[in-house]
Amino acid sequence: MKTTKKRNVEISVKTINCNEAKPNLQSSLLDYLLLLGMIFSVYMLTLQPAHAHGEKNLEPYVRMRTIQWYDVQWSKQKFNVNDEVSVTGKFHVAEDWPISVPKPDAAFLNISTPGPVMVRTERYLNGKPYMNSVALQPGGDYDFKVVLKGRLPGRYHIHPFFNLLDAGQVMGPGVWLDIGGDEADFTNNIQTINGQAINMETYGLANGIFWHSFWALIGTAWLLWWVRRPLFIVRYRMLHAGLEEELVTPLDRNIGKAILVGVPLLVFVFYTMTVNEYPKAIPLQASLDQILPLSAKVNAGVVEVDTVRAEYRVAERSMKLSLKIKNGSDKAIQIGEFATGGVHFLNKVAPVSQQHDAESVVAAEGLSLDNPAPIQPGEERAVLMTAGDALWESEKLDGLIKDADSRIGGLIFFYDTEGERYVSSVTAAVIPKFN
Amino acid sequence: MSANLSTGTFRPYTGEKARIARAYDYLVLVLALFLFIGSFHLHFALTVGDWDFWVDWKDRQWWPLVTPLIGITFPAAVQAVLWTNFRLPLGATLCVACLSIGTWIARIFAYHYWNFFPINMVMPSTLLPSALFLDAVLMISNSLTITAIFGGSAFALLFYPSNWPIFGMFHLPVEAGNSQLTVADMFGFQYIRTGMPEYLRIIERGTLRTYGQIATPLSAFCSALLCTLMYTLWWHIGKWFATTRYLNRI
Structure with a gap:
């Protein structure tokens, strides 16, 4: 009796302590939730849509x-x-x-x-x-x-x-x-080969919903047929009491037999109806189109460029390309632009019809030559071309020196005195210069 | 629980006990609904994936092979639990109904409202006729072997014809760009998917060329054979997974 009384006292003490601790716990939890809510709200308010497509992440x-x-x-x-x-x-x-x-x-x-x-x-x-x-x-x-x-x-x-x-x-x-x-207001209509007009936004949707609903109704009926009866605990007890026959009744079996016959029959009938409705259906098409390149536009044979050496000056953020250029045209030419990895370095000295690309990837004064004089017809000249701009870094092209395959490639655009353009590709291994 | 009860000593629940047992039924059903909507849908999306997402992936060779093969997994496992312990022949239908709910929710909210694809382009396929048949075979036969062989086969064989009424009309020919396409292919061309170029589609790639243009029945029978094995495997996974071993220690 004494022991029981003592235990009761202990329990009541514990209960009092628990009751005292509860408000504190609730208060801390509430504070924690409030803090989380505030952080989440600030995060949501400062959310900005992403406009990039990972283009700078590609090596x-x-x-x-x-x-x-x-x-x-x-x-x-x-x-x-x-x-x-x-x-x-x-x-x-x-x-x-x-x-x-x-x-x-x-x-x-x-x-x-x-x-x-x-x-x-x-x-x-x-x-x-x-x-x-x-x-x-x-x-x-x-x-x-x-x-x-x-x-x-x-x-x-x-x-x-x-x-x-x-x-x-x-x-x-x-x-x-x-x-x-x-x-x-958007509309998108096409026509089948047989002349049937199709609204691509809604075509086949109602039909699809109908068939999904049809089978969903039968499936739901089957589920409800079983769910309406007591399920887990009761059935478990009955099964282990040897009352299996009461769990699946003859009516259940007859419905099962009807499903075994009826479902394949319905599927076959609906399939046949659809085949008859669309006798001209064809399989999905997945061929590889064959289109030959144009006659050469780049390296077309008029202006020949050989890349001797490429150096990337890390501190200056500039690429220096030693080139051997032979002008096979009948007019003097100048380098107007060097394009690589989506960045355009323009020679401000040369007349360039600027490309309609995003301005953020154009270095308007990014290209310079050791000898800016035009290359005369038939002349072969060694040229040191420097493409320098912070875009090497902001466009993440300077990472080239850390690539496993640290070779550069790009296009050089030459212009003659009448605005005719010649395009040559260049490629070379890049030697980094760190200071 | 009452594993040692015999017919003679069995007393059905009445009154409060019966009400609690029924409340437990509903609790389990609701939990099962959310569990299978989430887990089976995720499993299906990660394995069948694009074949079920896009109308221009539903070819006649790989779609009827892959979809039933993956679609029979959860139904087999859940049937193993519900039939063995409760004699409830609704495991397959329950799983597939949950899958349908999950896929429709995803297609409407994730694909249509979030990513702007028209719903008809991302309409899911149905496995309900196959699931109903599988449940009925199990109930009538009360046999894993018969259900695996006949139910598993029918699960695969019924898939393509039961979906043709939904997707047949997307196979009408269209002339575009000097070539013949289906309406489904046009969806793939017109509605831009940046991460899903056309060449990623696995459309009739393989070595079934010997049989000319009857790829579908061959794929379906191949799937049927594999489904019998997959069914058995997942039945045992279901039985292994449904254990009270750890609860007994609590």
Whole structure:
């Protein structure tokens, strides 16, 4: 009796202590939750949409020596829902394709968008329409055109880019596009070969919902048939009491038999009906389009360039290229631009028709020559070309010296006195100079 | 619990006990619903993945091979638990219904509202006819072997024909860019997916060329054979997973 009384006293003491501790605990928990809530609120308020596409994260040698974009232009940058806009441009597939990047045997010219805010209605390579992927040839020159149609209003940063099989994405120059209007106005109609008009936004949706609902109804009925009875504990006890026959009744078995006959029968009937309704259905198409390169646009044989040596001055953030240039044209030429990895270094001395790429990747005065005098017809000259700008760092191209394959590749644009342009590719191993 | 009860000593629950047992049923059902919506949907998305996400991935060779093979996993495991312990022949239908709920939620909210794809482009396939058949075979046969062979096979064989009424119309031919495409291919071309270039699609790649254009039945029968094995494997995984071993120590 005494022991019981003592225990009761102990319990009541413990209870009192617990009761005292409770408000403190609740208060600390509340403080902690409030702090978490504040941090989360600040985080949410400062959230910014991401506008990049990881283009700077791709290793520099891949950006420099795979797809070399130039002359990329958009027909307009402000348009409305349902308006068409096209992006055109050219690219050279580098001859010095990196050994660690699989050859571009399957490449897909794509558009980087945050989801299908536009739809792609047409796409051309070298003037030929194509719908699938394509094999590109190293050393080949191509021009492209992609026609898009505004679907969702908003302001988007958009690039044309190539998906390369087993290699990843190589971005072209990006621009901001403003799509105005009302998304409810968007229409996208196509026609089948038989002439049936199709609204791509809604085609087949009601039919799909119907069939899903049909089978969902039967499935739900089957589930409810069992769930309406006592389930787990009761059935477990009955099963172990040897009352299995009461758990699955003859009616249950008959329904099961009906399912075994009825479900395959229904499936077969509905399948046959659909086959008869769409007798012209064909399998999905997945061919690789074959499009040959254009006649040479880069290294076309008029101006020959041999890269002797390339040095990257880390402290100066400049690339020095020793070049041997032979002018095979009948007019004097000047180097107007050096483009690599999406960055354009312009020679302010030469007249250059600036490309319509994003301004942030143009070094307007980034290119200089040891001898700025024009190269005369037939002349062969050794030239030291310096491409220097902070863009090497901000575009993360200076990481080249830390790449396993630290070779540079790019395009040099020459202009003659009448504005004729000659393009040559350059490539060389890069020697870093750290001071 | 009452493992040693015999028919003679069995007393059904009444009153408060019966009410608590029923409340327990509902509690387990609700938990199971969320568990299977989440886990089976995740499992399905990570394994069947693009074949179920996109209308232009649903080819006649790989789609009917991969989808039932992965789709039979959770149903087999849950059937093992529910049939062995409770004689409830609803494991497959329950799992597949949860999968359907999960996929529809994901397609509407993640793919349509969040990423702007039209829902018809990302409509999921259905496995409900296959699941109903699997449950019925188990109930009638009360046999793992028969269910694995006949139920597993039917699970795979019923898949393609039961989905053709949904997706057949997406295979109408369209002329675009001087080539023949299906409506489904047009979805893939028009609605831009930056991370999903066309060449990633695994469409009729393989060595079934000998049989010409009857790839679907061959894939379906191949899937049927594999499903019998997959069913058995996951039945045992389900039985192994459903243990009270650790609860006994509490």
